[in-house]
Amino acid sequence: MKSIRVQYYAVLREQAGRREEQVDTRAATAGDLFDELAARHGLRLSREALRVAINEEFGDWQQPLRSGDRVVFIPPVAGG
Amino acid sequence: MRSFSFSTEPFAPDQFRAALADPACGGYASFEGWVRDHNEGRRVLRLEYEAYEALALKEGERIVAEAIARFGVRKGACVHRVGPLAIGELAVWVGVSAAHRDEAFAACRYVIDEVKHRVPIWKKEYYPGGDCGWVNCERCAHAAEASTSFVAHRHDEPEPLELEFESLAAAHAAGFELVDIREHWERDADPPAGRIPNHLPLSEFLNGATGLPAEGRYLIVCAHGMRSLAFAEQLRARGLAAVYSMRGGLAGLRA
Numbered sequence: 001m002k003s004i005r006v007q008y009y010a011v012l013r014e015q016a017g018r019r020e021e022q023v024d025t026r027a028a029t030a031g032d033l034f035d036e037l038a039a040r041h042g043l044r045l046s047r048e049a050l051r052v053a054i055n056e057e058f059g060d061w062q063q064p065l066r067s068g069d070r071v072v073f074i075p076p077v078a079g080g
Numbered sequence: 081m082r083s084f085s086f087s088t089e090p091f092a093p094d095q096f097r098a099a100l101a102d103p104a105c106g107g108y109a110s111f112e113g114w115v116r117d118h119n120e121g122r123r124v125l126r127l128e129y130e131a132y133e134a135l136a137l138k139e140g141e142r143i144v145a146e147a148i149a150r151f152g153v154r155k156g157a158c159v160h161r162v163g164p165l166a167i168g169e170l171a172v173w174v175g176v177s178a179a180h181r182d183e184a185f186a187a188c189r190y191v192i193d194e195v196k197h198r199v200p201i202w203k204k205e206y207y208p209g210g211d212c213g214w215v216n217c218e219r220c221a222h223a224a225e226a227s228t229s230f231v232a233h234r235h236d237e238p239e240p241l242e243l244e245f246e247s248l249a250a251a252h253a254a255g256f257e258l259v260d261i262r263e264h265w266e267r268d269a270d271p272p273a274g275r276i277p278n279h280l281p282l283s284e285f286l287n288g289a290t291g292l293p294a295e296g297r298y299l300i301v302c303a304h305g306m307r308s309l310a311f312a313e314q315l316r317a318r319g320l321a322a323v324y325s326m327r328g329g330l331a332g333l334r335a
Binding site: 007009010011013045049053056057058072074075076077078079080 | 129132138195199202215216
């Protein structure tokens with residue numbers, strides 16, 4: 001098991017009902033972790049609409065996770 | 081001063097503008113984004129910005145650095161509000177100083193466009209009757225319920241398909257890769273008054289792929305701006321996000 005810090009923003013924060021959590025998981029990649037958490041919290045955005053950040057940098061869904069990683073799922077942005 | 085920052089309070093751009101002053105600069109261009117009372121046909125009462133600040137600051141600074149490198153401007157900065165905002169408030173400010181105005185305008189435009197598309201900032205709109213929604217996210221949520229197939233991102237304003245330029249050089253300066261889609265005979269009869277590296281006659285495209293990398297910024301050029309408009313629309317549908325048609329075509333440049 002690895003321990004991952006997950007933060008939620010905007011629409012995902014509301015859907016997950018939390019700003020952050022510490023997750024113990026067997027997920028191998030960021031994509032697997034999203035699928036696991038989407039099922040657990042009923043997240044209603046598909047992975048194709050999102051980006052992922054790992055340790056404060058844009059990453060990709062295939063990226064392997066290590067214990068202690070900080071993960072953020074990024075919904076479609078709308079600055080400006 | 082960081083080149084990209086957030087403000088939780090209303091701010092006056094003057095202090096940030098002053099930091100861009102430079103004896104080598106003959107021009108300063110700025111953009112202010114204000115909170116509008118409507119979006120996509122709905123009345124908007126107020127809104128709220130939220131940001132993933134750690135990454136947003138890095139990405140914002142990268143964008144300003146790119147603008148400086150790409151357009152050769154001297155200094156640039158961007159400040160974005162977070163938290164609740166009322167109609168009419170300043171939501172985002174971009175300022176750029178440069179030796180000459182062309183680069184200043186182009187770099188300023190680049191910064192605001194990239195910030196809108198790349199920086200992890202989200203906007204929640206509040207509507208009359210208590211309804212609210214996250215811009216660009218609600219459709220994705222609905223689509224996700226219906227299917228898990230690909231969902232195209234929509235921006236809060238449709239991206240214009242046509243752009244107007246004074247010259248081919250100005251389009252180059254604005255960071256566009258020009259693509260001439262006229263037929264060989266047209267190009268021979270009327271060579272462009274400027275450099276157009278890509279020639280992709282429309283009749284040849286109809287038989288195959290364009291070969292244009294999807295991440296480029298393209299300005300499609302033809303004689304009068306009609307074929308290029310239709311072609312740009314086709315390319316957008318094929319997934320090239322930053323593709324535009326030059327209004328009026330090459331004839332328009334001579335008018």
